[in-house]
Amino acid sequence: MRALVKTAPGPGLELVDVPEPSCGPDQVKIRVMRAGLCGTDLHLEGWDDWAASTVVAPLVIGHEFYGEVVEVGAEVTGIRPGDRASGEGHIVCGRCRNCRAGRRHVCIHTVGLGVNTNGAFADYVVLPASNVWLQPESIDPELGAIFDPLGNATHTALQWPVVGEDVLVTGAGPIGVMAAAIVRHAGAKHVVVTDVSDYRLDLAKVAGADLCVNVARTRIADAQRELAMLEGFDIGLEMSGAPSAVTEMLANLNHGAKVAMLGLPKDPYPIDWGRVITHMITIKGIYGREMYETWYLMSSMLATSPSFADAVRSVITHRFPAADWAEAFATARSGECGKVILDWS
Incomplete structure (x- = not known):
């Protein structure tokens, strides 16, 4: 063969x-x-x-x-x-x-x-x-x-309840784009995606992001003002593995926010633990998919929502x-x- x-x-x-x-x-x-x-x-x-x-x-x-x-x-x-x-x-x-x-x-x-x-x-x-x-x-x-990368996106995106929440996704690779589609499908209020590639940010827009931010030119704080957000993001989904993305995400989270981290960095990097502690931010590492609850969730979303399937296919x-x-x-x-x-x- x-x-x-x-x-x-x-x-x-x-x-x-x-x-x-x-x-x-x-x-x-x-x-x-x-x-x-x-x-x-x-x-x-x-x-x-x-x-x-x-x-x-x-x-x-x-x-x-x-x-x-x-x-x-x-x-x-x-x-x-x-x-x-x-x-x-x-x-x-x-x-x-x-x-x-x-x-x-x-x-x-x-x-x-x-x-x-x-x-x-x-x-x-x-x-x-x-x-x-x-x-x-x-x-x-x-x-x-x-289904494997969609599972990574699902496991990360649904780690925390997202209904009515403002969600920030850092990294518009395929998994980040699919995560944007998932939280949109699941009822998030605002979905903002960041990257340095306009090509990939365009994909995130098609998949359901409300606002896409090229952080080579624009700051996340500007996105909050554009969306008339009065407080920081409630949920952070870190897909990039970029230390600068994590730093800026933490700076734009609401008190009590929750973060799911999937992106793998090349090297160790510092985190502002003072902000994590005083803002009572929860950070959780994500790896792979839950066997097999994540697979049930993927299959159910695709089977019951043609628009979600189209967003993933995009x-x-x-x-x-x-x-x-x-x-x-x-x-x-x-x-x-x-x-x-x-x-x-």
Whole structure:
């Protein structure tokens, strides 16, 4: 089968022929139809320090996908060949304290699909049956392929009640844009998104943001005045990983505000803890998706609101056949894009 492989340590990838993966007794084999390109994949292709310290080559990369079930293991129930499915990319141990308590998203032994084990940038992928999320046949394959990042956005955006709240989203990458769509759908009062890319801010506007702020030119405080906000933002969703974004967010939050932080910084950075304490701000780190409550929420929102589905779909801006993977990666790395999809059909 075709697979996009990190064949050896160092920059680059190769589209090569490899044996099809075999399906174990508790596993499911899926024919990949669409796959989403993620920032993690860019790190793996570029081979930065994180990738070098994490990945053992050779490895098939990729973890965002949608496809058709072609084989199920002897111990698998409830999943049949012909079913359509996406997959949870975090494979957990099921034995640690958090797993046994139902908090699988914070498993201390998590294995990442396409990072620690062969992934989904291939004609076929195998994963545990417990990681398979069955999709209705009516779902757009491209939407099915981005359930992983949509899950990150959902987990972050709905970490706190948002009905009637003023929400600030820092970072208009695909996950930030989808987060704007989610809080708009969930009943936020004002939704403001910041970034330094006008291209991505335009995507956030289409997805439902009331106001988009290019912080290379305009301050968030100006956005508050434009919206006639009398107090600071109630909810902060930090998607950028940029220290300056965190600093400015904290400076524009109301007393008692709550912050969910998904964006990963490259290096440690200082935080004004005096403001956090005196303003009684709650900060919570977010990683991945809650298994599987987040998936239920995603499916329900998409199934019951065509306008929400359209808002999420709008973040997909570029599509490439798998053979053109290098162009797809270059497009994703350029920043002049939303979500990039690889077609493995």
